[in-house]
Amino acid sequence: MLPTKTTPQKQNLADLTVLVYGRSKIGKSTWCSHSDGALFLATEPGLNALDVYQVPIRSWDELLTACGEIAEGKHPFKTVIIDTIDNAYRMCSDYICTKFKIEHESDLGYGKGWALINNEFHRVLTKMAFMPYGLFLVSHSVEKEIETRTGKYTRIVPTLPDKARKIVVGMVDLILYCDLEAVTDEEGKTSYRRVMRTKPSPHYEAGDRTGRLPETIDLDFSKFTEVFNRPAAAPKAGVSRPISAPGDSRDKKPVPAGK
Amino acid sequence: MGATTTTTYSMWSLFRNCRKACEWRYIHDLVPLEQDHNLAFGTVIHQCLEVWHGNGNLESVLDRIDRTYPNRNQDYAQKRDWHLAVAMMKGYASRYATEEFDVVSLEKTFDGKIINPATGASSRSFVLAGRVDGIVRTGDEHYLLEHKTASQVDADYLERLWTDFQIVLYSRYVEQVLGIRIAGVLYNILVKARLQQGRGENEAEYQARRAALIAKSKTRKTSAKRKLPESDDAFQERLAAKYAEPGMFHREMLYISRDRFETLQAELWELTQAFLDARRRGVFYQNTAFCFHYRRPCAYFPLCRSDGSPNVIDNLYRKVPPHEELRDEASVNEASTF
Numbered sequence A: 001m002l003p004t005k006t007t008p009q010k011q012n013l014a015d016l017t018v019l020v021y022g023r024s025k026i027g028k029s030t031w032c033s034h035s036d037g038a039l040f041l042a043t044e045p046g047l048n049a050l051d052v053y054q055v056p057i058r059s060w061d062e063l064l065t066a067c068g069e070i071a072e073g074k075h076p077f078k079t080v081i082i083d084t085i086d087n088a089y090r091m092c093s094d095y096i097c098t099k100f101k102i103e104h105e106s107d108l109g110y111g112k113g114w115a116l117i118n119n120e121f122h123r124v125l126t127k128m129a130f131m132p133y134g135l136f137l138v139s140h141s142v143e144k145e146i147e148t149r150t151g152k153y154t155r156i157v158p159t160l161p162d163k164a165r166k167i168v169v170g171m172v173d174l175i176l177y178c179d180l181e182a183v184t185d186e187e188g189k190t191s192y193r194r195v196m197r198t199k200p201s202p203h204y205e206a207g208d209r210t211g212r213l214p215e216t217i218d219l220d221f222s223k224f225t226e227v228f229n230r231p232a233a234a235p236k237a238g239v240s241r242p243i244s245a246p247g248d249s250r251d252k253k254p255v256p257a258g259k
Numbered sequence B: 001m002g003a004t005t006t007t008t009y010s011m012w013s014l015f016r017n018c019r020k021a022c023e024w025r026y027i028h029d030l031v032p033l034e035q036d037h038n039l040a041f042g043t044v045i046h047q048c049l050e051v052w053h054g055n056g057n058l059e060s061v062l063d064r065i066d067r068t069y070p071n072r073n074q075d076y077a078q079k080r081d082w083h084l085a086v087a088m089m090k091g092y093a094s095r096y097a098t099e100e101f102d103v104v105s106l107e108k109t110f111d112g113k114i115i116n117p118a119t120g121a122s123s124r125s126f127v128l129a130g131r132v133d134g135i136v137r138t139g140d141e142h143y144l145l146e147h148k149t150a151s152q153v154d155a156d157y158l159e160r161l162w163t164d165f166q167i168v169l170y171s172r173y174v175e176q177v178l179g180i181r182i183a184g185v186l187y188n189i190l191v192k193a194r195l196q197q198g199r200g201e202n203e204a205e206y207q208a209r210r211a212a213l214i215a216k217s218k219t220r221k222t223s224a225k226r227k228l229p230e231s232d233d234a235f236q237e238r239l240a241a242k243y244a245e246p247g248m249f250h251r252e253m254l255y256i257s258r259d260r261f262e263t264l265q266a267e268l269w270e271l272t273q274a275f276l277d278a279r280r281r282g283v284f285y286q287n288t289a290f291c292f293h294y295r296r297p298c299a300y301f302p303l304c305r306s307d308g309s310p311n312v313i314d315n316l317y318r319k320v321p322p323h324e325e326l327r328d329e330a331s332v333n334e335a336s337t338f
Helices: A028-033 A060-072 A085-099 A112-130 A162-171 A221-228 B009-017 B019-027 B037-055 B058-068 B076-095 B155-163 B165-178 B203-216 B232-243 B258-281 B301-305 B310-316
Strands: A017-022 A038-042 A053-056 A079-083 A134-148 A151-158 A174-184 A190-197 A216-218 B005-007 B030-032 B102-115 B122-138 B141-150 B182-191 B249-255 B317-319
Touching (some): A017 A028, A028 A038, A028 A079, A060 A085, A060 A112, A112 A134, A112 A162, A151 A162, A162 B301, A162 B310, A216 A221, B009 B019, B009 B258, B019 B301, B037 B058, B037 B076, B037 B102, B037 B122, B037 B141, B058 B076, B122 B165, B122 B258, B141 B165, B155 B249, B165 B182, B301 B310, B310 B317
Parallel strands (some): A017 A134, A017 A174, A038 A053, A038 A079, A079 A134, B005 B122, B141 B182
Antiparallel strands (some): A134 A151, A174 A190, B102 B122, B122 B141
């Protein structure tokens, strides 16, 4: 049971657990669709314009069934994409409410309903993350007012409820925030390019445990894999650098999030 | 941490409850990005009480509250806290218009040595610092004044005051450092009213309620009218009536046993030795019984659950130097996490 050697660092993007979030129609699903052996577990419509393998998921039971089949391994897929994880969480909530014959999570009292949902959500995501496939979780973005010890400011975060968001953030290797970046040409005209932000900021959530990615990268899967597959820099370990304070001039403020 | 490290009761208490949480806070300097609402409100009331016991002027207290919640007309949470703070302090000023004690000192900070009870030698690694809400005199005796805000005061709450490790420890140090003999502690407890300002109902909510009442009525009629939002004045009146009730403020005077001093001194020394050992070996283990100690997750629960994921640290926490409670007015908003 006990290991005799250390596990090597994951080299393949399709081995990682990734959270991709951003405003509607920015290209999150398109980006994910280019991953190696992509299979979409589509919990909401929106993939019509994409030529992809997809399983429509209408309930948590259907998600569990699909996961069971994926775990059997009799398929060619290498990356599982839950699009969106927000809807999957709602399905998990409905599943628990039905199971315990309640109308609302709060009906069980003392936060028990919420705890049951989060435990089930955590259990399934952990199991999926341990499967030998990449796991991409897609979420929308929302602006959240953060009340800190020194004041309030707005931050862009995935649309998941607070506790579910903390579960997902703690589980993933990469948090990629899809954003628009203003670019001004020589004539002073401003245009926007679609980018992914990979490092944490007071203004949005992002993160890169592999340490391979630049702070900002085009929202283009081929460019992303090119950078990711370059000889690795030292990966992040233990306690990382502190976040600079809001208003720090080094932090690029993003375009406000779409719903 | 340097050669002689300043420590506080909060640190030792956290170390005793969960070493892992203590490591996150006092070795890695991490605090949750988002402020705990209850602690923030308690800090505001502490500031108000400092002003009230300092000058006895209610106007300056209310002005302080107004300045603390500048966006109350746009922000529901600020307005709720503003209402509660105003009613609480008006009620307090009315209840304790005259006091039976004289204020000797307010928000007094101190620091002192930690002594090895076996040898009498002081620690070369740690000193203990703290801040007491006040020192008051009644007759010939001095007491520590300790403010507390609570959601309710029941028998368990009052029983627990006897186990307050912090205040006994602070009494000891105040005696040593300031040369004042402390006879006991005056706990000054303010209860948070659970009243909510009526938000009224919109037309759709009213029609739905009306339809439900008609469906239940044998005559198929109802005299129900649409509920309008409760005005600020009406809500303040309701809160004032609540704060006129005897149970909303409570004072408990406890005398300190001299024997307890020696026991706590020895316990504190043991904690310092255990901390040094944990730091030397780099082992701060988790006490999972503490994860939901206050019926809510510990501030570091997401961090422990993710095995210290850098993504969690970077996105949900920030670095703040320890012992915020010792800092002056400029940073008083930065209340301790625990």
